[in-house]
Every structure is written in structure tokens, then in C-alpha cells.
Amino acid sequence: MEIRQFAENALTIYLGDEIDERINRQLVALRHRIDEMEIEGIGEVVLSYTSLIIYFDIFKTDVDALKAAVDQIDETALLEAEVSYRVIEIPVCYGGEYGPDIDSFEENGLSADEVVELHANKEYLVYMLGFMPGFPYLGGLDERLHKARLETPRVRIPPGSVGIGGKQTGMYPFESPGGWHLLGRTPVPLFDENREETILYEAGDRIIYRPIDASEYKEIASRIEAGDYEIQFEVKGGS
Amino acid sequence: MTLKVTRPGLYTTVQDLGRFGHQSEGFSPAGAMDYRALMLANQLLGNEENAPGIEMTFKGATFEVVKDTVVATAGADMKMKIDDDHHPAGVPVHVAKGSTIEFGAAENGSRTYLVVPGGFKVETVLGSASTHVRSGIGGYKGRPFQVGDLLHAGAAGSATPYRIKDFDDGDGMVRVIPGQQFDRFDDDMKQQFFSASYALTKDCDRMGFRLDGPELVATPGHDVLSEPTQLGSIQVPKGGRPIVLLNDRQTAGGYARIGTVAHVDIPKLVQKQPGDMVKFIEITVEEASTLHRDEMERIRNGGYLEINNAFRSHGRPVARKVARIMKR
Numbered sequence: 175m176e177i178r179q180f181a182e183n184a185l186t187i188y189l190g191d192e193i194d195e196r197i198n199r200q201l202v203a204l205r206h207r208i209d210e211m212e213i214e215g216i217g218e219v220v221l222s223y224t225s226l227i228i229y230f231d232i233f234k235t236d237v238d239a240l241k242a243a244v245d246q247i248d249e250t251a252l253l254e255a256e257v258s259y260r261v262i263e264i265p266v267c268y269g270g271e272y273g274p275d276i277d278s279f280e281e282n283g284l285s286a287d288e289v290v291e292l293h294a295n296k297e298y299l300v301y302m303l304g305f306m307p308g309f310p311y312l313g314g315l316d317e318r319l320h321k322a323r324l325e326t327p328r329v330r331i332p333p334g335s336v337g338i339g340g341k342q343t344g345m346y347p348f349e350s351p352g353g354w355h356l357l358g359r360t361p362v363p364l365f366d367e368n369r370e371e372t373i374l375y376e377a378g379d380r381i382i383y384r385p386i387d388a389s390e391y392k393e394i395a396s397r398i399e400a401g402d403y404e405i406q407f408e409v410k411g412g413s
Numbered sequence: 414m415t416l417k418v419t420r421p422g423l424y425t426t427v428q429d430l431g432r433f434g435h436q437s438e439g440f441s442p443a444g445a446m447d448y449r450a451l452m453l454a455n456q457l458l459g460n461e462e463n464a465p466g467i468e469m470t471f472k473g474a475t476f477e478v479v480k481d482t483v484v485a486t487a488g489a490d491m492k493m494k495i496d497d498d499h500h501p502a503g504v505p506v507h508v509a510k511g512s513t514i515e516f517g518a519a520e521n522g523s524r525t526y527l528v529v530p531g532g533f534k535v536e537t538v539l540g541s542a543s544t545h546v547r548s549g550i551g552g553y554k555g556r557p558f559q560v561g562d563l564l565h566a567g568a569a570g571s572a573t574p575y576r577i578k579d580f581d582d583g584d585g586m587v588r589v590i591p592g593q594q595f596d597r598f599d600d601d602m603k604q605q606f607f608s609a610s611y612a613l614t615k616d617c618d619r620m621g622f623r624l625d626g627p628e629l630v631a632t633p634g635h636d637v638l639s640e641p642t643q644l645g646s647i648q649v650p651k652g653g654r655p656i657v658l659l660n661d662r663q664t665a666g667g668y669a670r671i672g673t674v675a676h677v678d679i680p681k682l683v684q685k686q687p688g689d690m691v692k693f694i695e696i697t698v699e700e701a702s703t704l705h706r707d708e709m710e711r712i713r714n715g716g717y718l719e720i721n722n723a724f725r726s727h728g729r730p731v732a733r734k735v736a737r738i739m740k741r
Contacts, residue, residue, distance in 0.1 A: 179698045220641045302639065
């Protein structure tokens with residue numbers, strides 16, 4: 175564990191230097207430990223691949239006391255900590271107008287059906303969020319689906335698009351330019367300021383993509399409109 | 414309704430001090446770039462320091478006053494004119510229904526803040542009124558102002574008897590805390606970073622300022638695993654031109670970070686214009702923290718204010734006459 179400070183109101187704790195599910199598990203457990211400590215003035219804790227940042231109020235928090243408290247946490251115990259996480263199901267209509275790049279995987283020897291087979295119905299770990307609100311950095315993409323980004327990025331990617339960029343898969347909560355290959359789209363708003371959970375997932379959760387067809391897409395979209403669609407999720411792990 | 418936008422200016426948005434607590438979900442804090450100017454403008458009207466104000470950039474907006482109120486400004490001098498009378502920045506002024514408040518090009522800075530009693534009333538998103546244009550949330554419909562936008566003051570109120578003191582932020586000295594990847598830059602590079610001057614390019618906006626100057630090379634490479642960004646993070650992508658990340662920054666970034674601009678010098682930096690030069694000075698995070706605390710106390714305890722001897726009222730004939738007599 176390495177404790178560093180690069181800003182007046184933030185402490186950074188490093189637990190490693192590579193993308194690793196074990197490090198994510200330790201970071202999630204560490205976030206829980208910090209929450210439990212109830213140190214005065216702690217604002218928010220932000221996770222990334224190898225570190226977490228604790229933001230604090232410089233008028234309320236004794237930074238040396240905070241450092242000392244964090245330093246006492248046993249790193250190996252973090253790995254054994256039972257931390258629960260959610261598996262959030264995101265329905266995706268693959269191919270067609272929603273996934274215009276799915277056929278380009280034929281270059282990689284994969285039919286559209288095979289792409290769906292490899293991409294859907296498996297858990298992807300949310301390592302962190304960033305780039306735009308609700309954009310998840312997901313781990314666990316099958317190597318056969320790795321594909322260099324488009325040479326000419328699209329000017330406009332519609333919100334809800336699910337795609338692949340290099341070794342990563344993810345989805346766009348907001349319209350954006352981007353160079354990812356688009357596989358499909360979800361009718362579920364990934365950001366909704368009127369929903370209790372504005373963003374559906376956090377670092378440490380898992381995402382699972384469930385294939386739906388175009389008529390289900392429309393049905394879910396109209397149910398969302400009417401306010402009677404419930405996002406499916408399951409709580410796993412923990413004790 | 415209090416003000417109506419008749420000309421929107423170059424880039425005008427509603428901002429408070431920022432949206433905190435949601436960076437882990439990817440929400441940029443947004444908020445007033447010159448936090449000190451917004452706090453001072455609010456002080457002039459006795460508002461809470463976080464009350465939403467209008468941030469104008471480079472070229473100001475024009476408003477029609479729909480209801481009598483009092484306004485205060487801080488930050489760059491945009492040559493505020495009420496009807497045909499000039500008013501200095503940093504002085505509260507009464508405006509009467511039917512008047513026009515006009516702002517011109519920014520001088521001695523690039524951003525001007527305008528507040529009304531109680532702040533501007535907009536819906537808050539995730540606890541903040543700040544506009545974040547890239548995600549279309551907060552402020553006035555999540556976007557910069559357009560002609561015809563109608564703005565409401567949060568409360569009725571009056572001016573305090575204060576004005577903002579003259580102070581000089583003109584030097585280009587910007588203090589910097591060593592950053593996450595400071596040691597990816599060798600001693601020669603560090604020395605260059607802290608001795609050369611860097612110029613603000615035209616690519617300077619609410620997301621970040623791109624600077625131009627001697628190339629900074631990180632021998633082990635410029636790409637790193639994505640990590641959370643901070644206000645003032647100075648990232649150096651391949652090509653060696655530093656970028657200072659500001660309020661509308663992405664919450665994660667994957668370029669080597671040589672330093673973090675000390676909070677105390679953010680207002681000075683964000684008031685620079687393209688072409689202006691800055692020089693970076695190394696300080697420790699402990700020094701930066703002390704400076705930040707002292708500066709916040711100075712702002713909050715009235716350190717930037719003085720008694721306003723010539724309280725101005727516009728649209729009231731007697732006060733106008735008095736003001737004219739006093740000018741002689």
C-alpha cells in the first residue's frame with residue numbers, strides 16, 4: 175500500500191500497478207473500511223484500476239490522522255473481506271441499425287451470431303467510471319473480440335450504444351463522438367436524473383448483457399416511458 | 414422573472430461552486446472556474462457563497478431587466494454598462510425594470526460573474542446548479558445561454574455597503590504540487606518545466622487549458638492506466654505539451670501527470686487569456702494546503718472587500734444625480 179497526496183484535499187492510496195480483479199476487490203473492500211471509519215470531513219471516495227482517492231474537507235479533516243488510519247488497514251485482510259456486489263442486467267438489441275459494426279467482426283472470422291454469443295450473458299467487472307457520467311470501464315472481454323478502434327471516429331454515437339474499443343467493451347450513457355465498434359443498443363437509460371439511482375452501477379459491480387430483439391427493444395422503451403420497467407439486478411457475494 | 418437574455422455572449426452559463434460527491438459515477442464537478450470571483454460577487458449581496466451566478470467568458474452577455482433588482486459582478490472587467498452608464502466591476506448596483514445591462518469584451522481577465530440576490534433560481538441536479546454542457550445537465554437547461562432565456566432571482570434583497578478591493582493577479586506565477594507521474598520526468602525535464610514559460614493556446618476552455626512551450630518528455634512513456642483527475646492536474650500527453658485540467662474535465666485520465674496547480678492559484682490561472690504566459694513554481698502539498706486554507710479564510714473574512722463610498726443606484730434619478738456629482 176502506498177499513500178500519496180497530489181492535491182490539497184485528496185489522498186491517493188495505491189494497491190498495485192496493473193489491471194487485476196484482485197486489486198479491484200481490495201479497493202472495494204478498502205472503500206467500505208473507509209466508510210466505516212466515519213472520519214470527519216470525508217467527502218467521496220473514487221476508485222480507479224489500481225488506486226482510490228479520498229477527498230476530504232481541508233478545514234475538517236486532519237490529514238495526518240487520516241493517513242495513519244489508512245496505513246493501519248491490513249492489505250491482505252482486504253482480499254479476504256466478503257464484499258457484496260450487484261450484477262446489473264442490461265438488455266441489448268444487437269446488430270441492425272443499433273449495432274452497425276457487428277458484421278465487421280467477419281474480418282476476425284466471427285459471424286454476428288458468434289459475436290453476440292461471446293459478448294452477451296457473461297459478467298463484466300466495473301473497474302471504474304469516467305470519460306463521461308456513467309461510462310463504465312469494464313473488464314473481462316473475450317480476447318477474440320479485441321478489435322482496434324475505427325480509423326475515422328464517428329461524429330455521433332447515440333446514447334445507449336454498446337461497443338468495443340481495443341480490449342475494452344462498454345456503453346455510452348450520452349451522445350458522444352467516438353471510435354468504438356458499435357454492437358448494439360440498450361433501451362435502458364444509463365443516466366436518468368429523475369431516477370433514484372441516477373447511474374445504475376458503481377465500481378465493483380458487474381454488468382451482464384442480455385440479448386433482446388427489436389420488438390422487445392420497443393416494448394422495453396415504451397415501458398420505461400410509462401415508468402413501469404424495473405431494472406433487473408442480483409446481489410452476490412458478501413455474507 | 415428578473416432578467417431576460419437579449420444577447421447571450423460568447424459562452425455564458427449558470428455555475429455555483431460545483432457538483433461534488435459524484436465523481437465516482439463520472440460526473441465532472443463543473444462549477445465556477447474562478448471560484449473566488451463567484452464567492453466575492455455573492456458576498457457583495459450577502460448571498461451564500463455557493464449561490465448560483467452567471468459565468469461569462471471573453472465576451473459578455475446583454476440582459477433586459479424585467480424586475481427591479483440589485484446585481485453584483487466580480488472577475489474580469491467586461492465594461493458593464495447599464496443603459497448608457499459605465500459601471501466598474503466589483504461594485505453592487507441597483508437596476509430598474511426596463512434597463513439594459515450590457516457587458517463587453519473582457520479586460521484584465523477572461524471570466525466575469527454576475528449574481529442577483531439569493532442567486533439565480535435553477536433546478537439543481539445531483540445537488541448542484543452548475544451547468545455541465547457536455548452531459549447537458551444543470552444550470553439553464555444544461556446549456557449556454559441563448560437569446561430569450563428568462564432568469565429568476567432566488568430572493569428579494571439589497572446590496573451590502575462593500576465593494577471588491579483592487580488587487581493585482583497579473584503575474585504569471587502559478588504554484589504547482591508534484592503530480593502522480595512526476596518521476597517519469599527526469600531532472601532536466603523537471604528543471605525545464607519549472608524554469609520555462611508556457612503560453613495559453615486558443616484551446617483553453619472549461620475542460621482544460623492546452624499550453625505551448627518547450628516539449629516535456631516522459632522517458633518511460635506518456636500513457637498510464639486511467640486514474641481519477643483533480644482540479645488543476647497537469648497532464649502531459651505524447652508530444653510534450655501540458656494540459657491543465659479544469660472544472661469540466663473528464664473524471665479519469667490516462668496521461669502522465671507532472672503536477673497539480675495549487676488551489677490558491679486557480680483563480681489567477683483561469684483568468685488568463687490565450688497568448689498569456691505562465692511560469693510554474695514547485696511547492697509541497699503541505700505548503701499548498703496552508704496557502705489554500707489561508708486564502709479561503711481571507712475570502713470568507715472579507716479580506717477582499719472594502720467599504721463602498723459611492724454606492725450606486727441606477728434608474729433612480731436622485732441617486733443618479735448624486736453619483737454624477739460625486740464623479741466630478
